[in-house]
Amino acid sequence: xxxxxxIEKIEGEAELEFDFQDGVIRNVDIKFNLYxxxxxxxxxxxxxxxxxxxxxxCGICNHAHLIASVGALEDGINxxxxxxxxxxxxxxxxxxxxxxxxxxxxxxxxxxxxxxNLNRVLNIQESKNYALKAMYVSNTVTKALAIFAGQWPHxxxxxxxxxxxxxxxxxxxxxxxxxEDVIRFFENVVLGIxxxxxxxIKSVTNLDKLKGDFARIxxxxxxxxxxKIGQSYDRFIVFGNSKFSMxxxxxxxxxxxxxxxxxxxxxxxxxxxxxxxxxxxxxEAGPLARGIVAKEPVIKSMHxxxxxxxxxxxxxxxxxxxxLLYVANEILKNLRIMQDSCTLDSKIxxxxxxxxxxxxxxxxxxxxxxxxxxxxxxxxQIITPxxxxxxxxxxxxxxxxxxxxxxxxxxVFKTFDVCSVCTTH
Amino acid sequence: MARKPKLLWIQSxxxxxxxxxxxxxxxxxxxxxxxxLIYFPLIExxxxxxxxxxxxxxxxxxxxxxxxxxxxxxxGVNIKELIHHYAKESRYIITAGTCxxxxxxxxxxxxxxxxxxxxxxxxEKEDILSLYEHRLISLPGCPIxxxxxxxxxxxxxxxxxxxxxxxxxxxxLYGFTVHTGCVRNEYFEWKIDTHGFGHKExxxxxxxxxxxxxxxxxxxxILWNDTSSKTVVGTPCFGCTEPDFPKERLFSTKxxxxxxxxxPLGIPKRAYLTVTGIAKSFKIKRLEKKVIDYEK
Ligand code: SF4
Ligand code: SF4
Numbered sequence: 001x002x003x004x005x006x007i008e009k010i011e012g013e014a015e016l017e018f019d020f021q022d023g024v025i026r027n028v029d030i031k032f033n034l035y036x037x038x039x040x041x042x043x044x045x046x047x048x049x050x051x052x053x054x055x056x057x058c059g060i061c062n063h064a065h066l067i068a069s070v071g072a073l074e075d076g077i078n079x080x081x082x083x084x085x086x087x088x089x090x091x092x093x094x095x096x097x098x099x100x101x102x103x104x105x106x107x108x109x110x111x112x113x114x115x116x117n118l119n120r121v122l123n124i125q126e127s128k129n130y131a132l133k134a135m136y137v138s139n140t141v142t143k144a145l146a147i148f149a150g151q152w153p154h155x156x157x158x159x160x161x162x163x164x165x166x167x168x169x170x171x172x173x174x175x176x177x178x179x180e181d182v183i184r185f186f187e188n189v190v191l192g193i194x195x196x197x198x199x200x201i202k203s204v205t206n207l208d209k210l211k212g213d214f215a216r217i218x219x220x221x222x223x224x225x226x227x228k229i230g231q232s233y234d235r236f237i238v239f240g241n242s243k244f245s246m247x248x249x250x251x252x253x254x255x256x257x258x259x260x261x262x263x264x265x266x267x268x269x270x271x272x273x274x275x276x277x278x279x280x281x282x283x284e285a286g287p288l289a290r291g292i293v294a295k296e297p298v299i300k301s302m303h304x305x306x307x308x309x310x311x312x313x314x315x316x317x318x319x320x321x322x323x324l325l326y327v328a329n330e331i332l333k334n335l336r337i338m339q340d341s342c343t344l345d346s347k348i349x350x351x352x353x354x355x356x357x358x359x360x361x362x363x364x365x366x367x368x369x370x371x372x373x374x375x376x377x378x379x380x381q382i383i384t385p386x387x388x389x390x391x392x393x394x395x396x397x398x399x400x401x402x403x404x405x406x407x408x409x410x411x412v413f414k415t416f417d418v419c420s421v422c423t424t425h
Numbered sequence: 426m427a428r429k430p431k432l433l434w435i436q437s438x439x440x441x442x443x444x445x446x447x448x449x450x451x452x453x454x455x456x457x458x459x460x461x462l463i464y465f466p467l468i469e470x471x472x473x474x475x476x477x478x479x480x481x482x483x484x485x486x487x488x489x490x491x492x493x494x495x496x497x498x499x500x501g502v503n504i505k506e507l508i509h510h511y512a513k514e515s516r517y518i519i520t521a522g523t524c525x526x527x528x529x530x531x532x533x534x535x536x537x538x539x540x541x542x543x544x545x546x547x548x549e550k551e552d553i554l555s556l557y558e559h560r561l562i563s564l565p566g567c568p569i570x571x572x573x574x575x576x577x578x579x580x581x582x583x584x585x586x587x588x589x590x591x592x593x594x595x596x597x598l599y600g601f602t603v604h605t606g607c608v609r610n611e612y613f614e615w616k617i618d619t620h621g622f623g624h625k626e627x628x629x630x631x632x633x634x635x636x637x638x639x640x641x642x643x644x645x646x647i648l649w650n651d652t653s654s655k656t657v658v659g660t661p662c663f664g665c666t667e668p669d670f671p672k673e674r675l676f677s678t679k680x681x682x683x684x685x686x687x688x689p690l691g692i693p694k695r696a697y698l699t700v701t702g703i704a705k706s707f708k709i710k711r712l713e714k715k716v717i718d719y720e721k
Contacts, residue, residue: 006475059441
C-alpha cells in the first residue's frame with residue numbers, strides 16, 4: 001500500500017511516498033520539486049559573482065553557501081594563481097558568523113519543527129508560543145552576525161583574501177552582548193543550568209542535571225520510544241575544519257580520515273535532487289556526524305546507549321548549539337582586530353583555475369566546486385548536506401524503514417532538519 | 426471589535442529568504458497580533474498547506490514570496506493559478522522580495538518562463554496590472570527587509586494611504602537610494618576609494634562596484650538586523666532591489682576613463698564631473714589616513 005504525505009514547514013516542501021507492506025514501511029520515496037537551476041545560472045558569470053548568487057540557494061543556510069563559495073575561489077587562487085593566507089582575524093570572523101547562522105538554524109528547528117511536531121504526533125495539546133522563543137534567538141544571534149557581515153540573510157562579506165568588514169571594538173563589544181543575551185536565554189530556558197556546566201557533562205548518566213526545554217524534549221522522546229527508532233547507516237562524514245568541526249568519517253564511533261576526492265554525485269530517477277555517496281556508500285552529515293567525528297564524550301556516550309537513534313540525533317543538535325555559543329563567545333574574546341581583514345589584492349585577476357570549498361552548514365558538510373576559464377565560471381557544482389541525508393535510500397530514508405506509522409516516520413524525517421530548497425537548488 | 430484581516434503568505438519559486446528575513450523582525454508578534462495569520466511558512470497556524478492548496482482558506486492581504494513560474498506545482502496544484510485565486514479576493518497584494526516583484530535571480534535559469542508577479546524585470550505585465558494595480562504593493566529586495574514589510578502591514582492596519590511610485594513601490598522606502606545614510610558618505614563626497622576590501626575607510630563606489638547611489642531602497646536608513654548594512658561593512662551594494670538584479674561583475678565598478686559609468690540617480694554626468702574635479706583637486710589629509718591606530 002502506498003501512502004503519500006506532503007511535508008510542509010521544512011525549508012520548502014517535500015512529498016513522501018511510503019510503501020507499506022504488512023503494516024510496516026518497506027521503502028520511502030522522497031520527492032522535492034523546487035528546482036531553480038542555480039548551477040546553470042552561474043555559468044559564464046564573473047568568478048566572484050558566485051559570492052552573491054550562491055547564498056540565494058537557501059534562505060536559512062545562505063551564509064554557509066557564502067563561506068563554501070569563497071573557499072572554492074581561495075582554493076583555486078592558492079593552487080593556480082598566487083599563494084596566500086588569510087589572517088587569523090579573517091578566519092575567526094568567518095567562523096563566528098557561520099556559528100551564528102548555525103545557532104539560528106538549530107533553535108528554529110527545535111522550536112518551530114521539533115516541539116510542535118512532537119506534540120502533534122503524541123497528541124499533546126499545548127498553547128505555548130514556541131515561535132516566540134525561536135524568533136528571540138534568531139533575531140538576537142543574527143544581529144551579532146550582521147555586525148560583521150552587514151546583514152542576514154544573504155550577506156556577501158567574505159571575499160577572496162578575507163572579509164570586507166573592518167570592525168572596531170565598538171562592534172565587537174556589541175556583538176558580544178548579543179551572544180551573551182543568547183547564552184542567558186539558553187541557560188534559563190533551554191538548559192536550565194549554566195552553559196559551562198552543561199558542556200562539562202561527559203556521560204548520559206549526568207544528563208539528569210538538565211532542566212528546561214532540553215530536559216523536556218529528551219524526556220518526551222525517551223518515554224515514547226524514540227531512543228530505539230530512527231537508526232540509520234551509523235556512518236558519518238564531516239569535511240569542514242573549524243573551531244567547531246573536525247574533518248573525518250566514522251563508522252559507529254570509530255573515526256578515520258576522509259578525502260573529498262571520493263565524494264560522488266548520482267542522478268536519481270524522477271527527482272531533481274542528486275544523491276551523494278562516499279566510496280559508493282551513503283553517509284550521514286550534520287550535527288550528529290560532527291559530534292561523533294570530533295569524539296565529543298557526551299555524544300559518544302549517547303551513541304553507546306541509544307545508537308544513532310532519533311533521540312541521539314536530536315540531542316546532538318541541541319548539544320551543538322550550546323557548543324557553538326561557547327565557541328562564538330570565545331572567538332570574540334580573543335579577536336585580534338588589529339590584523340588585516342583582507343590579504344589579497346581586490347584586483348587580482350581570476351582567469352583560470354579549479355577550486356573546492358567546504359563549509360559546515362547547519363545540516364552538514366557543504367561542498368562548492370568552481371571551474372574558471374577565460375575569467376568566467378565554466379562550471380559550478382554544489383553538493384549540499386541534505387543531499388547526503390535526504391536522497392532516496394540515504395540516511396533519512398533508511399531511518400524511516402521498518403516503522404509502522406507514517407506520522408511517526410514523518411517526525412523521524414523532520415529530525416534530520418529537512419531542507420528542500422538546498423536539496424534541489 | 427472588527428474582524429482582523431486575514432494574512433496569507435504563499436511561496437512560489439523561492440529560497441525562503443524572505444520568510445526568514447521577516448521572521449527575524451524584533452516586533453514580529455506585535456505586528457502579527459493585528460492580523461489573523463492564515464499561513465506563513467515558518468509558524469504553525471490553524472491551517473495546513475493542504476488547506477491553502479485546496480482553496481479552503483481566505484485572504485484579505487496576500488503576500489507573495491518567490492518568482493512566478495508558469496508550470497510550478499505543489500502537491501499537484503499549479504501555484505500561479507493558486508496565487509490568482511487568492512489575489513482576486515484580496516484587498517492588498519504584496520510582492521515580497523525581488524523574485525516576486527521582478528523575477529530576480531531565478532529568472533535567469535528560464536527567462537521565458539519565470540518572472541515577477543506583475544512585472545517582468547522592468548516591464549509591466551499589463552494583463553496582471555489591469556486586474557490588480559490598485560491593490561498591488563511592490564517590495565523588492567533580496568531578501569525583503571523585515572521592517573519594510575512591517576511598515577506596509579501597519580500602514581494598512583492604520584488605514585493610512587501609502588504613497589507609491591510608478592512600480593507600486595512605497596515612496597517612503599524606495600524614494601531614497603541605498604547611499605542615503607551610508608557611513609561612508611564623507612569619503613564619497615571627497616572621492617576617496619576604499620583601496621581594496623577590508624577597510625573602514627573609503628567609499629566602494631569607485632572600484633568595488635557599489636551600486637548604492639543608484640539603487641532604490643532604505644538599507645542605510647533602516648539598518649539590517651537593527652545593526653548594520655552591506656555598505657557599512659565594506660561590501661558593495663549589489664542593487665538587489667532593482668528590476669535588473671543581478672547584474673554582472675558585482676565586485677567591480679565599470680568605469681569610463683576612470684569615471685564610474687553609471688551615475689548616482691538623477692545626477693547629470695556633467696554635474697558629477699564638475700563636482701568630482703573640484704573634490705579631487707584637494708588632498709584631505711584626515712580622510713587619507715587610517716581612522717584608528719591600533720598597536721599591532
Ligand atoms: S528575491 Fe532573493 S531572497 Fe527573495 S526569494 Fe529571490 S533569491 Fe530569495
Ligand atoms: S559605499 Fe556605496 S552607499 Fe556607501 S557612500 Fe560609497 S557609494 Fe554610497
